[in-house]
Amino acid sequence: MGYSNQNLQSIKPSKGSYFPLIKGVSLFLMFVFVAFILFVIIKGVAAFDWNLLLVDTRNSDQRFNFISALLGTCYLLIVSFIISVPVGLLGGFYYSGFFSNNKYLSYLKMLNRILSGVPSIIFGMFGMVIFVNRLGFGYSILAGSITLSLIAIPHVIKSTEEAIRSVDKTYIESSMALGASKIHTAIHVILPIAFPKILSGFFFTMARISGETAPLILTTATYMVTQLPASVFEPVVAIPHHVFLLARNGVENVQTLDLLYALSLVLLVIAVVVNIIVVVFKWRELNKK
Amino acid sequence: MKRYGERIFVYLSKFSGYFTSVVLLLIVLVFFKEAFNLFRTPIIDDTSVLIVHSSNPIRTLDSKQINAIFSNEIDSWDELGGDELEIIKLNYDKLGFEDSSAGSSVALKNKVVDLVRNCKGVILIMPKALLPYELKSNVLQLTTYDLMSCLSGTIWDPTLFPSAQYGFWPLILGTLLLALLSVCIAMPLSLIVGLYISAISSPNQKLLVVSFIELIATIPSVVYGFVGLVVVVPFLQFYFEPSAVITGVTAILILAFMILPTLILSTYKAIDSVSYSFKEGAYALGVSEWQMLIKVILPASFVGILSGSLMGLVRAIGETMIVLVLVGNAKIMPVKLIQSVPNIHSSIALELNHVLVGSSHYYALFALGAVLLVLSIVITIVVEMLNRKSYS
Numbered sequence: 001m002g003y004s005n006q007n008l009q010s011i012k013p014s015k016g017s018y019f020p021l022i023k024g025v026s027l028f029l030m031f032v033f034v035a036f037i038l039f040v041i042i043k044g045v046a047a048f049d050w051n052l053l054l055v056d057t058r059n060s061d062q063r064f065n066f067i068s069a070l071l072g073t074c075y076l077l078i079v080s081f082i083i084s085v086p087v088g089l090l091g092g093f094y095y096s097g098f099f100s101n102n103k104y105l106s107y108l109k110m111l112n113r114i115l116s117g118v119p120s121i122i123f124g125m126f127g128m129v130i131f132v133n134r135l136g137f138g139y140s141i142l143a144g145s146i147t148l149s150l151i152a153i154p155h156v157i158k159s160t161e162e163a164i165r166s167v168d169k170t171y172i173e174s175s176m177a178l179g180a181s182k183i184h185t186a187i188h189v190i191l192p193i194a195f196p197k198i199l200s201g202f203f204f205t206m207a208r209i210s211g212e213t214a215p216l217i218l219t220t221a222t223y224m225v226t227q228l229p230a231s232v233f234e235p236v237v238a239i240p241h242h243v244f245l246l247a248r249n250g251v252e253n254v255q256t257l258d259l260l261y262a263l264s265l266v267l268l269v270i271a272v273v274v275n276i277i278v279v280v281f282k283w284r285e286l287n288k289k
Numbered sequence: 290m291k292r293y294g295e296r297i298f299v300y301l302s303k304f305s306g307y308f309t310s311v312v313l314l315l316i317v318l319v320f321f322k323e324a325f326n327l328f329r330t331p332i333i334d335d336t337s338v339l340i341v342h343s344s345n346p347i348r349t350l351d352s353k354q355i356n357a358i359f360s361n362e363i364d365s366w367d368e369l370g371g372d373e374l375e376i377i378k379l380n381y382d383k384l385g386f387e388d389s390s391a392g393s394s395v396a397l398k399n400k401v402v403d404l405v406r407n408c409k410g411v412i413l414i415m416p417k418a419l420l421p422y423e424l425k426s427n428v429l430q431l432t433t434y435d436l437m438s439c440l441s442g443t444i445w446d447p448t449l450f451p452s453a454q455y456g457f458w459p460l461i462l463g464t465l466l467l468a469l470l471s472v473c474i475a476m477p478l479s480l481i482v483g484l485y486i487s488a489i490s491s492p493n494q495k496l497l498v499v500s501f502i503e504l505i506a507t508i509p510s511v512v513y514g515f516v517g518l519v520v521v522v523p524f525l526q527f528y529f530e531p532s533a534v535i536t537g538v539t540a541i542l543i544l545a546f547m548i549l550p551t552l553i554l555s556t557y558k559a560i561d562s563v564s565y566s567f568k569e570g571a572y573a574l575g576v577s578e579w580q581m582l583i584k585v586i587l588p589a590s591f592v593g594i595l596s597g598s599l600m601g602l603v604r605a606i607g608e609t610m611i612v613l614v615l616v617g618n619a620k621i622m623p624v625k626l627i628q629s630v631p632n633i634h635s636s637i638a639l640e641l642n643h644v645l646v647g648s649s650h651y652y653a654l655f656a657l658g659a660v661l662l663v664l665s666i667v668i669t670i671v672v673e674m675l676n677r678k679s680y681s
Contacts (some may be wrong), residue, residue, distance in 0.1 A: 017578045017673065018484075018578055018579060018582060019488065021481075022402070022481045022482075022484050022485045022488075023485055025478070025481045025482070025485075026481060026482045026485035026486075026665030029478060029482055029549070030498075030501075032546075033501070033505050033550075035637060036505075036509075036516065036546075037504075037505075039516065040512065040516065049323070054295070065529060066347075066499055069467075080377070086301075086305070087305045088305075088309055089303075089304035089305075089317050090298075090301050090302040090306075091302065091306050091308060093302045094305060095306055096610065096669070099298075099299045099302055099303075100299065101485045104305075105306075108306060108307065108309075108310055109669075110673055111309060111310040111313050112310070113669065113673065114310045114313060114315040114669045114673075115312060115316075115605070116312075117600070117603045117665050117666075117668075117669040117672075118313070118316065118607070118662060118665055118666070119606065119607025119608075119609070119634075119636055119661055119662075119665055120607060120609065121607070121609045121634055121638060121658070122607075122637075122661060122662050122665075123653075124660055125315075125320075125637065125641065125655065125658050126316050126319055126320075127334060128641070129319055129323065130315075130319065133646060136598070150312055152311055153308065154309050157305070157306075181295055181499060182295060182298075182562070183294060183295045183298050184297075184450075186494045187299075204507065207506060207507045210509070211507075211508070211509020211511060212509070213609070213612060214609035214613075214634070215508070217638050218638070218641060218642065219643070222642045223666070230401065232298075235654040240509055240511040240610070241461035243377055243511050243512070243515055244460075244511055244610060244613070244614065245615050247514065247515050247518055248613075248614065251518055251519055257519070264512045264516075266340045266509070267509050267511070267512050269507060271507040271509070272504060272505060273504060274507065275500060275504040275507060277505075278500070279496070279500040282496060282500070283493075283496060286492060286493070286496060288494075288533055
């Protein structure tokens with residue numbers, strides 16, 4: 001069908017258009033969004049000090065706090081990535097109905113969507129009961145990252161399922177017709193085609209959980225940790241948790257404020273980088289056709 | 290060999306598919322188990338007992354009566370339906386028995402027994418472990434917390450002595466108030482921006498704008514909270530109320546700002562999915578732009594917009610960090626939005642780390658969590674049903 005917006009715009013009446021109104025309001029809101037991002041970037045860059053990253057002999061609190069928060073987020077993301085990748089991938093395959101068509105699949109999907117709507121603090125309390133207390137991990141990286149991966153898995157499964165569903169059926173059918181097994185088709189046909197979309201789904205979810213704070217308050221540490229973690233069984237204060245603990249104690253102190261701006265900048269950079277990767281994937285997809 | 294590999298693969302994928310459902314069930318189970326423990330916990334700390342004189346006709350008291358007695362609101366037994374006697378409140382820890390070198394535990398016990406027997410209007414709170422055998426029959430029967438009085442109670446005060454009060458109502462009301470007001474602010478704005486995006490004709494431009502809004506949606510909420518703290522709070526202080534630091538207004542504004550991108554995306558999808566044939570038919574009939582908007586686009590995308598705003602509501606209800614940073618942890622009923630508003634998130638996040646596992650406070654926080662869980666599940670199910678309706 002060759003219809004496009006331009007065809008319609010040429011015949012629309014010129015009187016009484018609401019378009020200038022919505023354009024004005026939208027541009028104003030966009031301006032507010034841009035101002036918000038620019039505020040974080042400008043303040044963050046001004047407060048950011050490369051000495052925060054360099055290892056120097058003077059043991060300054062600022063640098064130490066920054067490094068430990070950065071490492072904490074890295075550890076948490078790595079462990080939850082390791083946990084959520086296999087479950088998310090296989091679950092996505094199951095939900096796409098490629099292996100077996102289950103009549104309960106629609107209910108499973110509904111439960112999945114309900115789980116993805118559960119508030120993150122609920123996951124935190126659950127993680128505290130099960131992983132911290134019952135399984136005895138204590139307040140640790142492990143407890144925190146399992147909790148985070150529970151938050152991530154529903155989203156990952158959903159995006160993987162959508163990616164697999166978007167693969168052209170003819171590829172799958174021709175592969176099966178050539179005598180390839182299902183597992184062979186899955187690995188050598190579906191995965192390479194759906195890979196960009198699956199990957200962007202993973203990235204999005206990781207960016208999302210890198211900013212989750214409420215579960216961390218209840219699972220990774222209860223106070224400002226003053227030690228770099230040596231193993232996954234040790235407590236850690238990740239960046240968003242750090243921002244919360246500092247912001248709660250007041251923002252009057254200039255040094256604290258600077259550290260807060262620098263940490264917020266890091267969180268923003270994670271979000272921006274992930275989004276740019278995803279946009280590049282989408283843009284290539286859009287202009288390929 | 291290959292067949293076994295495939296089988297293992299299929300089973301693993303099945304397991305992963307069921308994984309999230311199992312997690313959801315586990316979460317619900319854990320929360321309800323812990324929450325129902327609250328309704329099996331006695332209203333005073335379960336290591337303590339309350340003792341009265343054996344001639345006292347009153348044998349049971351509820352939580353409010355106990356607190357009224359110990360806060361001097363009630364000073365005579367006849368207000369509770371007993372004899373006309375003055376109430377003499379005693380606390381074992383403050384009697385000074387520990388300091389006296391009077392000697393053996395037998396002597397101590399006898400002192401307590403004498404005290405209770407000689408004083409008709411006495412009410413004594415003492416540790417269960419030290420209870421003398423002779424006074425076993427004098428122990429007051431205490432009720433447990435009950436669901437209705439917790440849900441409708443208006444005081445949340447876990448530190449109240451001797452019976453902590455867990456009234457959920459102000460916290461639930463505060464949470465709903467913050468979420469609903471922020472959705473009310475964000476809804477119309479998201480509709481406008483959604484209309485604007487769907488009117489952009491170039492696909493590359495559209496991708497740019499949509500990606501930008503997705504970027505805003507991925508920024509962690511703690512950054513929003515922090516920026517609210519350093520930008521919006523001083524603004525409010527300067528123009529409205531100099532003493533306002535943690536206020537409901539800031540939280541509502543920032544919450545609205547935070548859920549706006551999510552709402553814009555869902556509104557845009559709903560408006561964009563309106564079939565071209567509707568619009569063409571309407572244009573062919575010669576409608577104006579406004580008529581098009583009000584009579585064609587909005588009715589056709591109404592269900593989608595509604596389910597989108599309900600998802601925004603779920604997000605606003607589930608948002609912890611903004612309310613934690615900006616609203617604080619008030620205990621009173623929410624009356625003015627320019628001051629701190631009580632809410633479920635602040636109570637859980639600020640109190641749960643410091644409570645004893647298995648205490649009534651711990652269970653009460655899980656009961657609050659269960660309320661939050663039920664709220665989010667119910668709204669999500671409504672959204673599901675709306676979506677099903679719009680697709681069929």
